Amino acid sequence: MKRNETLMGALAAGLITIGFPGHVVKAQGAPRQVEVTAKRFAYAPGEITLKKGQPVVLIIKSEDVAHGLRFRELNLNAKVDKGGSAQLSFIPDKTGDFVGHCSVFCGSGHGAMSLTLHVVE
Numbered sequence: 001m002k003r004n005e006t007l008m009g010a011l012a013a014g015l016i017t018i019g020f021p022g023h024v025v026k027a028q029g030a031p032r033q034v035e036v037t038a039k040r041f042a043y044a045p046g047e048i049t050l051k052k053g054q055p056v057v058l059i060i061k062s063e064d065v066a067h068g069l070r071f072r073e074l075n076l077n078a079k080v081d082k083g084g085s086a087q088l089s090f091i092p093d094k095t096g097d098f099v100g101h102c103s104v105f106c107g108s109g110h111g112a113m114s115l116t117l118h119v120v121e
């Protein structure tokens with residue numbers, strides 16, 4: 001039965017690859033997960049380096065009030081409830097630095113909350 005299990009594994013891997021059509025993702029498996037903490041008035045970490053073409057999930061958790069995280073250039077926006085979490089799933093398709101800002105007013109330092117994504121080849 002070993003042989004059948006190997007075949008099933010190969011089929012499953014094939015299905016995962018089909019799940020990302022048009023992208024050169026070489027059987028990377030699950031997306032990379034990066035946890036981000038949002039707290040008045042900063043994100044931790046404040047900078048994240050990502051690889052172009054590699055699927056990623058940013059898991060944003062609020063440690064206090066409601067926050068958001070928006071990357072205008074990437075057309076991404078998440079809102080996080082007070083003490084809750086939210087996810088941003090995407091595949092970076094261009095290199096460069098992208099600065100995200102808090103998109104939910106959270107107090108006096110709201111305008112200073114930013115997170116920089118460095119997308120590299």
Ligand SMILES: [Cu+2]
Nearest residue numbers: 102104106110
């Ligand atoms: Cu804010």
